[in-house]
Structures are given as structure tokens and as C-alpha cells.
Amino acid sequence: MQEGTKARAMLLVEPRHFSDTTVSAPGVEEGGWLAVEATGISGSDVQVWKGEARDAVYPLVPGHEVVGRIAVKGPNVPFEVGTRVVVEPRIRCGTCRRCQQDLATCVSRKPSNSYGLIPSTVPPGLWGGLAEYLYLDPRANMHPVTDDVPAEVATFVHPLASGHTWAVELPALREGEGVLILGPGPRGLACLIAAKAAGAGWVGMTGLSHDRDRLDLASQLGADLTIDVEQADVAGEIANSLGRRPDVVIDVTSDDPEAVFTALDLVRSGGRVTLASTKGNRAFHFLSDVIVAKQLTLRGAVGASGVGYQWATEQLGLDPRIDDLVSHQFPLTEASRALQAAAGLLGREELISVAVTF
Ligand SMILES: [Zn+2]
Structure with missing residues (x-):
């Protein structure tokens, strides 16, 4: 890659x-450049595309679930040119108060320090995965991944890392425990894979009627119970299947405030709840007494930890089932269709997750 190389980029100038x-792409002194191979499209990318993300300031290049190869390496890039890596979305400066408290939301860049x-007004402008090259910030965290899987499959490392962080690490999941996952999107399915791998004794998953194919895949991935919340009595089905209340409930729904109440209602007394889904910045009526009475532990979760990424990159080479999790692929020029597909606007049949490939 030469200094001044031209990079094609899909710039989101305003919502949709x-x-x-x-x-x-200018020369870099400290960071580097990644030649992007594929970028997964997540629910939060859909929020950015729709104009519903709190931190989004346009224009920007969306996409944070990036897989690529090191093209230019400054002194802070710890891998050789040509190495295939995933780049953690969140850049941590290491010195701001949030970083020192080990929180995911570094405030050294406003409004966000996340790919x-x-x-794109912040130099060198290429901060998203929907472009041929991604700037590697000197503080970016990268993890090498196997060359043995297609790039679009490797994008699933990102949701898988979140799944491990949210279902295993944050709730300190113990062997034999019961885990209920609300929402069968890519991150919900990743929570299922991670919880089962960590020895969960029972995993249930809920979804809507249009999530039928995702719920079927959840069964294939080892879910002990899948529930269409529009058709079935969730509490009754869980009682029949598990015989008690789940120890851990994880909210990974798409923008569904009701899921918070469901999680607090269904988890056992003394249980743990991970809230990993934002609600479009909307306020809603909230009864906090249930948290007190049931002595619950609530944890808000943003993104995946480094431990989650390490686990997920190892799994990528070990678990061939991950191949089935990326159902839709689009070229860069069809970025709009990729976002529409991820939003479910092109139909939900056989929709699991979406990637843009180069
Ligand atoms: Zn920071």
C-alpha cells in the first residue's frame, strides 16, 4: 500500500x-492501515443507519465488526503486514477516567471513541468497516484470526466475543446454571454458544414470530427451549422445561423496553441480569421494587471484553457451526441493501446475520 492510496468508502452523510x-489514505506515523476483507452489520449499525444512535454524528463510515489484513504497520501495530486480524470496535486511550476505571466507553474522543x-471529519477519515481501508489507531486492539475460514465467517468473532462477555464473564456463569436469553439475533445466538461452552445446564431463548428461523437455529445450536413470545406463555414454558427460574437472564433484544421487565420478572431471586440492549434513548415507566425484593444483580453491558475476544478467536478455528451464522453477504457497493437486510426490511426468512465482503 502506497502513501495516498485511494480507498473506496461508503460514507453515511445522513441517516439512510x-x-x-x-x-x-495518507501515510501514518504511529498507527497503521488495515485492508478490510469483511465487515459484519450489527443491530447498532442499523441504529446508526436509521439515525437512532445517540452517539452518531454524520458524516461517518459505519461498520465496527471488521476483519482484514494489516496493510501498513507503524510501531504500535504488533503484527506483521499480511496478518489477518479482527479489530476491537472500542479504542481505549488508557488515560481518561473511563479507561482507568476499565469501562468500555473511552471519552478521549467525542462523541465516541469507537469504530x-x-x-469522518476526524483525520484520517476512515474509521469504519464499510471502506476498503480502516485506519488502525495506535491504541486499537487487534486479535489475529485463522486464515482457514472465509472472511465473512470471521466477522462473527465480534458477536461471539460479546456473547462470552455478556453470558459468561459478566454474570460469572457457573457450571450447571440456567440461562435465559431474550432475543435470538446474532448476539443472542452467540450468548447461547458461549453459555453452553461454559457448561450452562440449561439455555432457553425467546424471540418473536418472525424470528422462527433464528429460533430453529438456536435449537440446532443446543438451546434446551425456544419460545415464540407472541404465541406462548413464556413463564409457563420455562417452568415446564427447567422446573425452576433461570439463574441468569440476558436482554439482547432489538430495542424492546418490555424485555427489561421480562428479565426482572423471570430471573430467580438472587439471580443476575445482563442488560446489553439499548432502548432508543426512550424513557419508560419502571418499577424498581422487584430488584430490591428479589435481591437481583443488574449489569449493563457495552461491547465485548478482551477476554471475550480471545475466547472468540479461538472458537472460530474450532467450531464449524459458526459457518452457519452469517446468512447474507453483500458487496461494498450494496451497503444500503446490507443495512436493509440487517434491519429485517428485506424479509426475515433465513436471516441470521449479515456481512459486507470485499
Ligand atoms: Zn480513554
């Missing part, structure tokens, strides 16, 4: 409006 542009959310 991509501009197919070419950006010059896919940093405006």
Missing part, C-alpha cells in the same frame, strides 16, 4: 443516505 466516495461511530 450513503455516498459512494473515494478517500485518500463505526467516529465522524
Whole structure:
């Protein structure tokens, strides 16, 4: 890669409006450049595309579930040129108060220090996975991944890492425990894989009627119970299947405030709840007494930890079932269709997760 190499980039100039542009990639002193191979499209990318993300300032290049190869390496990039890596979405400066408290939301850049959310007006402009090259910030965390799987499959490392963080690490999941996952999207399925791998004794998953194919896949991945919440009595089905209340409930629904109440209602007394889904910045009526009476532990979760990434990159080479989790692929020029597909606007039949490939 030469200094001044042109990179094709899909710039989101305002909600739902991509501009197919070419950006010059300047030389770098400290960071580096990643030649993007594939980028997964997540629910939070859909929120950015729709204009519903709190931190989004346009124009920006969306996409934070990036897989690629090191193209240019400054002194802070610990891998050789040509190494295939996943890049953690969240950049941590290491010195701001949030970073020192080990929180995911570094405040050294406003409004966000996360790939896919940093405006393209911040040099060198290429901060998202929907472009041929991604700037590797000197503080970016990268993890090498196997060359033995297609790039679009490797994008699933990102949800898988979150699944491990949210279902295993944050609730300190113990062997034999019962885990209920609300929402069968890519991150819900990843929570299922991670919880089962960690020895969960029972895993249930809920979804809507249009999630039928995702719930079927959950069964194939080892879910002990899948529930269509529009058709069945959730509490009754769990009682029949598990015989008690789940120890851990994880909310990974898409923008569903009701899921918070469901989680607090269904978890056992003394149980743990991970809330990993935002609700579009909306306020809603909230009865907090149940948290007190049931002595619950609630944990808000943003993104995956480094431990989650290490686990997920290892799993990628070990678990062939991950191949089935990326159902839709689009070329970069069809970024709009990729976002529509991930939003469920092109139909939900056979929709598991979406990637843009290069
Ligand atoms: Zn920081």
C-alpha cells in the first residue's frame, strides 16, 4: 500500500443516505492501515443507519465488526503486514477516567471513541468497516484470526466475543446454571454458544414470530427451549422445561423496553441480569421494587471484553457451526441493501446475520 492510496468508502452523510466516495489514505506515523476483507452489520449499525444512535454524528463510515489484513504497520501495530486480524470496535486511550476505571466507553474522543461511530471529519477519515481501508489507531486492539475460514465467517468473532462477555464473564456463569436469553439475533445466538461452552445446564431463548428461523437455529445450536413470545406463555414454558427460574437472564433484544421487565420478572431471586440492549434513548415507566425484593444483580453491558475476544478467536478455528451464522453477504457497493437486510426490511426468512465482503 502506497502513501495516498485511494480507498473506496461508503460514507453515511445522513441517516439512510450513503455516498459512494473515494478517500485518500495518507501515510501514518504511529498507527497503521488495515485492508478490510469483511465487515459484519450489527443491530447498532442499523441504529446508526436509521439515525437512532445517540452517539452518531454524520458524516461517518459505519461498520465496527471488521476483519482484514494489516496493510501498513507503524510501531504500535504488533503484527506483521499480511496478518489477518479482527479489530476491537472500542479504542481505549488508557488515560481518561473511563479507561482507568476499565469501562468500555473511552471519552478521549467525542462523541465516541469507537469504530463505526467516529465522524469522518476526524483525520484520517476512515474509521469504519464499510471502506476498503480502516485506519488502525495506535491504541486499537487487534486479535489475529485463522486464515482457514472465509472472511465473512470471521466477522462473527465480534458477536461471539460479546456473547462470552455478556453470558459468561459478566454474570460469572457457573457450571450447571440456567440461562435465559431474550432475543435470538446474532448476539443472542452467540450468548447461547458461549453459555453452553461454559457448561450452562440449561439455555432457553425467546424471540418473536418472525424470528422462527433464528429460533430453529438456536435449537440446532443446543438451546434446551425456544419460545415464540407472541404465541406462548413464556413463564409457563420455562417452568415446564427447567422446573425452576433461570439463574441468569440476558436482554439482547432489538430495542424492546418490555424485555427489561421480562428479565426482572423471570430471573430467580438472587439471580443476575445482563442488560446489553439499548432502548432508543426512550424513557419508560419502571418499577424498581422487584430488584430490591428479589435481591437481583443488574449489569449493563457495552461491547465485548478482551477476554471475550480471545475466547472468540479461538472458537472460530474450532467450531464449524459458526459457518452457519452469517446468512447474507453483500458487496461494498450494496451497503444500503446490507443495512436493509440487517434491519429485517428485506424479509426475515433465513436471516441470521449479515456481512459486507470485499
Ligand atoms: Zn480513554
